[in-house]
Amino acid sequence: xxxxxxxxxxxxxxxxxxxxxxxxxxxxxxxxxxxxxxxxxxxxxxxxxxxxxxxxxxxxxxxxxxxxxxxxxxxxxxxx
Numbered sequence: 001x002x003x004x005x006x007x008x009x010x011x012x013x014x015x016x017x018x019x020x021x022x023x024x025x026x027x028x029x030x031x032x033x034x035x036x037x038x039x040x041x042x043x044x045x046x047x048x049x050x051x052x053x054x055x056x057x058x059x060x061x062x063x064x065x066x067x068x069x070x071x072x073x074x075x076x077x078x079x080x
Contacts, residue, residue: 026032065073
């Protein structure tokens with residue numbers, strides 16, 4: 001272990017020894033094995049929109065003119 005503060009390393013040495021002994025005890029038991037599982041891929045849910053900005057609604061594209069309306073406009077233009 002690399003540390004600039006050797007006093008902190010020495011203070012944690014007893015705790016480190018206890019953890020090492022517990023690990024050795026686990027591996028020595030008959031069922032002391034582990035299974036490596038694939039990592040969990042979590043996709044965050046998209047944020048929920050509770051409020052719609054009125055400016056956004058106004059910027060939406062208008063519906064296209066229907067074929068019947070186009071014919072009527074052509075007749076009006078030809079009449080002028």
